[in-house]
Amino acid sequence: METIVSDSMVQNTNQVEGRAVPEKTLGEIQVDNPRMTARNVNVFYGEKQAIDNISLDIGMSQVISFIGPSGCGKSTFLRCLNRMNDTIDICKVDGEIKIDHQNIYDPAIDVVSLRARVGMVFQKPNPFPKSIFDNIAYGPRIHGLAASKVELDQIVESSLQRAGLWEEVKDRLDQPGTGLSGGQQQRLCIARAIAVSPEVILMDEPCSALDPIATAKVEELIHELREQYTIVIVTHSMQQAARISDRTAYFHLGKLVEVGDTKQVFTNPKHELTQDYITGRFG
Amino acid sequence: MTDRTYQRLDPQQAAERVKASINLRKRKETRFLWLGKTAVAIALGFLVLLFAGILSKGIPGLFQYYVTLDVQLDARQLDPSGQMTVESIAGGDFDGAILTSLYEALGNPEGRKAKREARRLISSGSSQRLMSYVLDNPEQLESMVSIQFAVDDDVDTFLRGLISRETPEADRRISDQLIGYIDALEAEGRISYEISDYLFFGSASRDAEMAGIRGALVGSILTLLVCIVIAFPLGVATAVYLEEMAPKNRFTEIIEININNLAAVPSVVFGIMGLAIFIVAFGMPRSIPLVGGIVLALMTLPTIIISSRAAIRAVPPSIRDAALGVGASKMQTIMHHVLPLAMPGMLTGTIIGMAQALGETAPLLMIGMVAFIVDVPAGVTDPGTVLPVQIFMWADFAERMFVQKTSAAIIVLLAFLISMNAAAILLRKKLERRW
Amino acid sequence: MNDLNDDFFRHISSEFNEELEALRRSILEMGGLVEEQLRAALQFYSTQDSSLLSKTDEIEKKINAAEIDLDEQVETLIVRRQPIASDLRLVLAVSKIVRDLERMGDELEKVGSLSLECFMSGSDVGVTEIQQIAEQVAKMLSESLNAFARLDLDLAREIFQREREVDKVYQSALRALATFMIEDPRNIGRILNIVWIARSLERVGDHATNIAEYVIYLVQGVDVRHPAVNQNSFE
Numbered sequence: 001m002e003t004i005v006s007d008s009m010v011q012n013t014n015q016v017e018g019r020a021v022p023e024k025t026l027g028e029i030q031v032d033n034p035r036m037t038a039r040n041v042n043v044f045y046g047e048k049q050a051i052d053n054i055s056l057d058i059g060m061s062q063v064i065s066f067i068g069p070s071g072c073g074k075s076t077f078l079r080c081l082n083r084m085n086d087t088i089d090i091c092k093v094d095g096e097i098k099i100d101h102q103n104i105y106d107p108a109i110d111v112v113s114l115r116a117r118v119g120m121v122f123q124k125p126n127p128f129p130k131s132i133f134d135n136i137a138y139g140p141r142i143h144g145l146a147a148s149k150v151e152l153d154q155i156v157e158s159s160l161q162r163a164g165l166w167e168e169v170k171d172r173l174d175q176p177g178t179g180l181s182g183g184q185q186q187r188l189c190i191a192r193a194i195a196v197s198p199e200v201i202l203m204d205e206p207c208s209a210l211d212p213i214a215t216a217k218v219e220e221l222i223h224e225l226r227e228q229y230t231i232v233i234v235t236h237s238m239q240q241a242a243r244i245s246d247r248t249a250y251f252h253l254g255k256l257v258e259v260g261d262t263k264q265v266f267t268n269p270k271h272e273l274t275q276d277y278i279t280g281r282f283g
Numbered sequence: 284m285t286d287r288t289y290q291r292l293d294p295q296q297a298a299e300r301v302k303a304s305i306n307l308r309k310r311k312e313t314r315f316l317w318l319g320k321t322a323v324a325i326a327l328g329f330l331v332l333l334f335a336g337i338l339s340k341g342i343p344g345l346f347q348y349y350v351t352l353d354v355q356l357d358a359r360q361l362d363p364s365g366q367m368t369v370e371s372i373a374g375g376d377f378d379g380a381i382l383t384s385l386y387e388a389l390g391n392p393e394g395r396k397a398k399r400e401a402r403r404l405i406s407s408g409s410s411q412r413l414m415s416y417v418l419d420n421p422e423q424l425e426s427m428v429s430i431q432f433a434v435d436d437d438v439d440t441f442l443r444g445l446i447s448r449e450t451p452e453a454d455r456r457i458s459d460q461l462i463g464y465i466d467a468l469e470a471e472g473r474i475s476y477e478i479s480d481y482l483f484f485g486s487a488s489r490d491a492e493m494a495g496i497r498g499a500l501v502g503s504i505l506t507l508l509v510c511i512v513i514a515f516p517l518g519v520a521t522a523v524y525l526e527e528m529a530p531k532n533r534f535t536e537i538i539e540i541n542i543n544n545l546a547a548v549p550s551v552v553f554g555i556m557g558l559a560i561f562i563v564a565f566g567m568p569r570s571i572p573l574v575g576g577i578v579l580a581l582m583t584l585p586t587i588i589i590s591s592r593a594a595i596r597a598v599p600p601s602i603r604d605a606a607l608g609v610g611a612s613k614m615q616t617i618m619h620h621v622l623p624l625a626m627p628g629m630l631t632g633t634i635i636g637m638a639q640a641l642g643e644t645a646p647l648l649m650i651g652m653v654a655f656i657v658d659v660p661a662g663v664t665d666p667g668t669v670l671p672v673q674i675f676m677w678a679d680f681a682e683r684m685f686v687q688k689t690s691a692a693i694i695v696l697l698a699f700l701i702s703m704n705a706a707a708i709l710l711r712k713k714l715e716r717r718w
Numbered sequence: 719m720n721d722l723n724d725d726f727f728r729h730i731s732s733e734f735n736e737e738l739e740a741l742r743r744s745i746l747e748m749g750g751l752v753e754e755q756l757r758a759a760l761q762f763y764s765t766q767d768s769s770l771l772s773k774t775d776e777i778e779k780k781i782n783a784a785e786i787d788l789d790e791q792v793e794t795l796i797v798r799r800q801p802i803a804s805d806l807r808l809v810l811a812v813s814k815i816v817r818d819l820e821r822m823g824d825e826l827e828k829v830g831s832l833s834l835e836c837f838m839s840g841s842d843v844g845v846t847e848i849q850q851i852a853e854q855v856a857k858m859l860s861e862s863l864n865a866f867a868r869l870d871l872d873l874a875r876e877i878f879q880r881e882r883e884v885d886k887v888y889q890s891a892l893r894a895l896a897t898f899m900i901e902d903p904r905n906i907g908r909i910l911n912i913v914w915i916a917r918s919l920e921r922v923g924d925h926a927t928n929i930a931e932y933v934i935y936l937v938q939g940v941d942v943r944h945p946a947v948n949q950n951s952f953e
Contacts, residue, residue: 087607089531112610120608126601128620138619139609189605196610216730223733242798243731266797 021252026270027260031059031247035200035230036081036118041095043076043085050076052254054095058200063222063231065241065262068251069277074234077251078202081232082118083111099199116143119193123205125185127177127192132169135177135188136160139196155195163191164221183214190221194229201225203233207240219244238278242266250274337693344691347479347492347684348439349431350405350468352384356417358424367421377410381432388473389464400460404468406433408481408493433481434474436491436684438465442474445683482691487655487673491684494677496692498659502572502652502667503641503699509576509663510583510640515633517580518587519622522629525588526595527617546585553582554649562650569651573663578646583636590632594625627714634707638700644671670696734799738808741791742867745812745819748784749863751777752819755826756859756922760852763833763915764845774830781823788816807939811932815866818925822859825918825925832918836911843898843905844912847891851916854884855923862929869937877930884923891916 034057043051051073058064058081066074076085083104085091097104104114116139128135136156139145146152156173160166165187169180177188186206193201203222207215222231222244235241241248242262249259250273258265258274269275276282292300358365361375385401386392392401409432416430417423433439437456440446442465452459468474485495529535557578561567567574598621606616652668653676660667668676670692677689729735755777762770792813795801801809836844858880865873892913899909934942 082608084604084607087604112612114610115608116610120604122601122604122608124601126599126605128602128605129624138606138611142609142611142615142619192605192609213730220731223731239800242800263794263797267793 021255021273022257022271025055025256026258026274027265029055029057029256029259031057031062033060034058035060036097036099038077038080038098039096041077041080041093041097043073043080044092045088046090050254051080054254054256056249056256056259058230058232059247060230061226061228062246063226063233063244064247064249065245066232066234066249066251067236067238067241067277069282071253072251073254074249074251075204078204078232078234081200081202082115082120084115084120086111113143116196117198118200118202119196119198121186121189121193121201121203121206124209125182125189127180127185127188129176129178131174132177132180132188133173136192136195139192143196145196159191159195162194162225163187164217164224165191181214183210183217186210186214186218187221190218190225194225198229200230200232203231205234205236208236215240238266250277252277337690337697340687341690341694343443344687344689345479345482345694346476347481348434348442349475349477350434351429351431351473351475352381352388353427353429354380354384354413355427356380356424361413361417361424367418369418372414372418375414377413381405381409381413388471389467392464397460400458401464403435403461404438404464406435406492407490408433408488431475431477433492436682439492440683441465442476443687479691482688486659487668487676489680491680491682491688494685494688496670496673496695499668499670499673499692500695501659503669505572505660505663505667506575506579506647506669507637507641509573510579511633511637513577513580514583514587514636518584518633519591519629521584521588522591522595523617523622526592527613527621542585542588546589549645550582550643551645551649553578554646556581557646557650568664568666570653570666570668571664572660572667574650575647575652575669576663578650579640579643582643582646583640586636586639587629587633590635591625591629594628594632595621597628598624627711630714631707631711634703634710638703638707641700641703642671642696644669644675647672648675670699737791737795737799738805741788741795741809741812744784744788744791745815746863746867748781748788748816748819749859749866751781751784752822752826753856753859753863755781755823756852756856759826759829759833760848760856762830763848766833771830771834774827778823778827781820785816785820788812792816804936807936811866811936814932815929818928822922822925825921829915829918832911832915836908836915843909844891844895844916847887847894848912848916848919850887851884851891851919851923854880854887855919855926858884858923858926862926862933865930865933866936869933871934871937874930874933877927881923881927884920888916888920 036058037056038058039055041051041054042049054073054077066078068074079085080093080097081104085093093105099114099117102109128138130138133156136159137146137152140152140155146155157166157170160169165184168184169188177185180188186209190201190206207218210218219240222233225231226246233241233245245262247259248262248265250257250265250269250271252273258269258271260270265274266278269278357380360380361377362372363374364371382402385405386398389401392398412432413430416428420428434442437446438461441457441462446455446457448462465474481493481495483495484497485493486498488494525535525539529538557574561574561577562569602620602624603616606620607613611619647669652672655676658665674689674692674696677685677692729738755774758770758774758777761767762774792809795809799805858877861873861877861880864870865877895909895913895916899906928943931942934940
């Protein structure tokens with residue numbers, strides 16, 4: 001009895017480094033019908049390695065959440081999926097990332113069209129300082145998705161409806177998007193991402209700047225969107241990951257430790273590190 | 284070696300110590316506050332003094348003295364050929380008509396000396412005025428009209444009280460007889476003090492009463508126009524390139540350092556450069572607003588580039604991320620999102636740069652925009668001058684009246700500058716957006 | 719109808735609402751199974767129809783399966799939703815009710831197997847007594863489930879009343895059965911079985927009382943168990 005007690009006291013936060021991050025990811029990396037696949041992805045910021053040999057499938061019409069302590073690489077990996085890391089000069093990505101079996105780094109694919117297929121919602125709501133209508137219409141306009149003004153109006157209306165924002169803003173489409181509340185702004189950004197009819201929506205901690213009610217509304221929206229879109233969400237809140245995702249991937253120091261069905265990860269994780277993180281023993 | 288024992292203060296002790304130090308802190312702050320207020324007051328005081336000085340000298344310069352004469356417009360005398368064109372009228376005897384009415388008003392003085400003194404009363408440009416009047420109002424021929432003519436600049440100076448009657452006649456520019464005539468006209472109420480139309484509508488002249496800033500003003504505007512048309516697009520494009528597209532290497536660093544240095548180069552150096560390159564090497568004509576504008580553009584470019592870069596940098600990266608995330612290309616992001624948001628800052632910087640350029644004298648002197656230009660320049664390739672240079676030249680002339688006119692021109696220049704800066708502030712306020 | 723009912727379904731997340739509703743349905747279904755088992759067991763006691771015995775077995779299996787399923791639902795709800803306040807009380811109450819229902823099922827299974835042993839043809843020994851207890855207990859069971867379904871505090875309190883009734887009936891039944899045992903010592907064995915049956919039924923009543931206590935906890939947030947220890951009282 002004594003030994004057990006003293007053992008658990010030794011396992012405090014400072015002992016994390018002693019635990020080995022597994023070489024091979026635990027859980028199921030692959031799914032039957034992946035929308036995107038990543039194989040052996042490595043990312044370097046100059047000399048520093050941020051992502052270490054990660055392979056992962058993103059399943060179609062599912063929500064997968066990335067969790068992990070700060071600096072573990074989940075946001076970096078997320079940004080690889082739509083090549084947003086290209087904008088950072090010192091960032092080097094290698095490995096193979098495919099969407100619908102096409103390598104996203106293939107020179108035949110224009111990064112601009114990739115980003116129309118893989119949309120992104122950011123941590124802090126960032127609507128353009130234009131009218132609500134123009135915010136939504138900008139994407140379809142530059143990609144030539146609407147043949148006429150009527151079509152453009154329809155795209156804007158349907159995007160706002162699917163984002164659950166239409167009723168709240170239909171009378172003030174010409175007012176600036178920045179005049180909305182935080183939660184509404186974030187839903188506006190989601191509507192903006194939807195407007196270009198993407199296949200995948202990436203969300204980088206979309207609710208971290210929102211109050212609980214706005215957060216709940218955005219989560220409800222994600223729940224409704226999953227039928228049509230594949231959603232990848234990075235979150236700091238494990239409760240949020242438990243609520244809204246179908247699969248959960250746990251990142252640690254640039255490696256993918258474990259990935260699997262959310263309920264299983266949260267009731268019976270396969271790896272010690274995962275267990276310690278989600279129970280709050282470190283992180 | 285010895286242990287440092289740190290006694291923790293209990294809250295009460297700490298509170299007492301804080302209370303004890305409060306008075307000292309308050310005193311320090313009050314002293315600092317009063318220092319600041321005094322400094323501001325002194326600065327404001329000097330500003331008030333400066334403006335008072337300028338306005339007190341300059342406002343009188345906006346007015347000058349006129350004498351009203353009744354002139355008989357005799358068609359045969361003024362337009363002998365009867366065709367009423369500029370050429371035919373040139374042959375008319377306008378001086379004669381004016382002098383006739385002048386002598387009449389003075390009670391017909393006798394003798395050549397008296398008449399010569401009488402002639403000194405009126406400005407030599409009066410015949411020009413009468414000529415343009417007749418051309419504008421041909422229906423008035425054969426009638427008697429009252430026209431205001433400018434008095435000669437010495438008379439004007441006397442009327443302002445700057446020449447004293449007490450000085451011995453030999454030291455005065457105005458003879459006693461002339462003073463007598465002036466008094467007579469004043470008694471008849473023919474002397475009036477009006478807003479000087481010569482100042483604004485006349486061009487450069489050696490005669491102080493006729494001197495005006497029109498030519499210089501038009502020259503300034505044309506030069507500024509050339510300057511803005513060259514400097515603004517170039518400056519904005521350079522700033523966009525340096526901020527958004529240039530790779531971060533040694534070469535761009537050197538460019539940055541050079542641009543920052545150029546902003547501090549004395550403006551006369553630009554003038555010398557303009558002289559050597561544009562006038563000597565390219566053989567462009569001297570004293571034209573085109574060359575002046577190019578020189579000023581080169582001078583203002585660093586200011587515009589620096590302020591534009593700051594404006595572009597102030598656009599938050601979240602907007603760029605949002606645009607890229609929706610699938611905009613780099614150029615689209617810059618054109619549709621970054622530039623519109625940076626525009627207020629860019630415009631403010633540009634207007635301030637322009638206001639600076641407006642007041643530049645040295646480089647324009649170097650490229651020779653000193654010419655004594657009587658005609659108003661019609662285009663950028665016509666010889667002209669600019670307002671600061673005009674002021675500089677007038678300050679040199681001997682006639683007393685030029686002092687007032689110079690101060691008046693300074694007021695006009697200052698008003699121009701203040702309104703440009705006010706426009707910059709208004710523009711910034713209007714275009715500023717919160718994001 | 720209690721106000722609390724409307725609040726239960728006001729979450730912004732519709733999925734959460736559905737999960738809570740599913741939980742309530744599941745537990746009421748399990749309660750229905752227990753009621754069915756009670757009826758079947760009593761019928762078997764009176765008629766000795768062997769088909770009823772196999773029926774009780776079937777229902778017992780279903781009750782056990784329901785226990786496992788409900789426990790999993792509770793676990794999922796806690797993991798995914800981290801419920802608090804009324805939601806938490808609902809989940810905790812359900813997890814306890816599951817236990818009591820499952821125990822009821824066990825007791826009723828005992829009733830079934832004991833019934834096999836105590837049939838005395840032509841005799842009506844203990845029949846009325848058992849009938850009385852059974853009636854009351856059946857009412858308590860259905861009332862407790864209704865009180866949960868409707869979150870009805872008054873109904874819950876009625877159950878406490880009924881428990882005292884059942885107590886009295888149980889005591890008088892024991893006295894009667896004791897008398898029978900003295901009169902006819904040959905049948906002591908069988909009459910003892912009847913005593914055990916009565917006891918099992920009384921236990922079922924206790925479990926129903928527990929359910930009523932959980933209902934009060936759920937609605938008012940007040941723990942009314944063990945009045946000797948607990949300051950809260952349901953009186």
